[in-house]
Amino acid sequence: MYRAPIEEIAFTLKQVCGLGDIQASERHADLGDDLVEAILNEAGRFAAEEIAPMNVVGDRKGTIFADGKVKAAPGWRDLYHNWIEGGWNGLTATPDYGGQGLPMMLSAAALEMWNSGSMAFALGPTLTIGAVEALEKHASDALKETYLAKLISGEWMGTMNLTEPQAGSDLNALTAKAERAEDGSYRISGQKIFITYGEHDLTDNIIHLVLARLPDAPAGTRGISLFLVPKFLVNADGSLGAHNDVRCAGVEHKLGIHASPTCTMVFGDEGGATGYLIGEENRGLACMFTMMNNARLAVGIQGLGIAERAYQEALSYALERKQGRAPGDSGPAMSPIARHPDIKRNLLAMKTRAQAARVLCFACAHAIDMSHIAETEEDRKFWSERAGLLTPLAKALPTDFGVEAASIGVQIHGGMGFIEETGAAQYLRDARIAPIYEGTNGIQAIDLVTRKLPLSGGEHIKAFLGELAGIIEGVAASNLPELGDMAIHLTEALRDLEEATAWIMTAQAEGRMADALAGATPYLRLAGLTFAGVLLAKGAAASDDGHKAARDQRILLARTYTFTLLKEVAGLKADVTGSSEVILAFDPEALAS
Template structure:
């Protein structure tokens, strides 16, 4: 597998000229986020991801996360890389200063999100889900819940997970059966099984904050009867320290086509008396709140598609420059030449790059709308930006992920027979990309 080099020049062009970053960074609250600062942040993110995170990508593919007696061990180097990622402040980049964040624009955070996902998709899923859980809690949680969980999540000391799916409830969430029984002290006891929980169990952080959909006894049927709960792996004491282990346990992890380093857990709640959970917002409004996290995740998954496509393109163009095969059909050379000089290879590489850069521009522009809808002092402008952002998110999620599969497949074609050989690394990009059209909303749905 070729080394990853963040396309910083292309990213900054899209940031400045397509997302119109300088106009957006002039919004209230972003005084410390001018373009030169953004450029420096992107360059620092690139350094970390190129030197620390990207080399772990093939290692994680060959040495997947493992499960033993309820504990999950991530691949060699992942725990140390995540610690460095968190301690360097990357988890806090876009979140509010009130809870320890750096309050940078989502537009800038999106560029960094693309870089870390290109470097290592399996690794990046962990901070991605923490970002989504953070957004959901910021939107709907009580002041007490925010204060208890958000500072440690934003610092990266704790991670977040999203618990929707159950064996009988995939896309159809009205079939959710996990139940939440209210307790006299205001907490709830959670009972049920959740499947396909990305980073639902791992060894990279001190605690995992699960956001769980469940039903209270009085809930009406269907999706209008779903509530959202915070269920930590370890209970949190009043002073913020970690307390006793909660009654949530990982009973297995999946063996997957791609993103093998990312543990996809089956979580069992309440086998020993009930997992202790805390309501987010109001009862029976859980799906509404969870959609904040889901929308954040859907946008991020679209960015993942762009990220994998960029990595597949870099892999393919690097190979095409070195692989010598055949004389060019235009007669420009009497000898065999690198295949990048052949017209059909050029066509494939240009298609890969055009699709990737087009989707990048769309995603960065949508992120700018997100910043506008939260920060523009003009209410009409905020509403207009919100409508446009909400329109674009499913397009970015749907098209950019389908695009990533096409681009990764073209990358294999550029490699020819060597693309079908695992040692070159081209196949990993296609296997990793294949999940993107499925999770956080299957394309056709």
């Protein structure tokens, strides 16, 4: 069972992550609190009542591949159609083609709940929305006319085709081919792997966005173009025509997200699939980045959704399961394990991770929205940089938290957690992909260190750290005794973050790139833990909106956080600034010989 945490989500959007800034903009002038609440409530209801019960079915039945076709798990086609009939697919898409034009923050909140319902389900539309964004921004009007409305409604789904066997993280190595045809279209050929929802029977057509190289393209990533390749060609009247020269050659047998078909796609076996250029030739990577950046946030939200769902299930189990006698309990009866201090610790470890993931994801969504509504070039630049800075934090830390929370959830279940019938293990299996896809968390860390810290000549991160200090000052100035020493703990953590940041930036400035890269992963965790801690404290210091129990709970979580996750920070700083010499001295190739 899943209960959508509407109150926490709404509070985090409004009081912690700045939804008010978005509501105050001209573009979202219609988005009153009532509408926000109505949307959250209805999304929460759908996630809890419709999606959540189908999660286990999707896991056990998975998808079935035969003769190039993929059959969705039982009930999943109906689920998907109910979902798109609710208008959920086009939440952020342009109203010009039937979308609702809502801000990313609301979409992030809904996406959390879809993922709590079922990560394998929420994943498909995430890809479609990525395709919508790429088309909105880069496609010709003709392509938009033909494809956009149906992708926005969800009548058709979209995919992203980047990976090839030899080209995963390194798109330089990409070899899929595109040749110009006489009619202005292209003939696409090549094999793509790990294509999420590459083939299925949820929709009548599937719109593949495919990276490929023209024959005369420069080497490397500057020679990659993006093409739209529909499964079925579309006639002038919008009806479906012939099957394109693309087929699914198989689906992977995966650790988790069994209901999400991960396909090997073969393009051009019979001479070349018909594709249409999106944007300009050889500029495909820029288009793809449009999809990828938001997709990274969307994957972060998967970690959030799993952490919350796993927490709820573990809590429910811990309240029912009785073993031993907790301190303070008397009489012959066994205590619910939720009363044992160690189980309380574990439950809090899960819940603090869920809430920390939430503030990170919503803060990133806020920055993306701000970059969209910015009215000056300066503001646009600032918020684009902020979104850029927060994206690796919002992708990596929440996905790590998702795995950690799910694993703690298994532990709380004891032996039952290892039995698949319980469902606890599914969260761990599903969650494990999120730190990997859309750029491994190691690549997020490299992105943070090599591309984001240097933004505006290092001034952006400096300003960001200054803002955190300001929030901490505000928490301290609130003088609330119930917060304890929270501001002191945060000030220490921020100092560690400042020192680690200076160390990494100095290494880069001095050309010691390998030193900076060796510390990238602990640096990312350190930065994300500190930022999340500051936001949790901001929420704890906020007024109670008349709901004291909820506020007490927020304070308890924020205080727990300062004694647990935040306490990793000092060690991470020591690691960033101390370990590069030994790490770089490690020579794995010498071991192999």
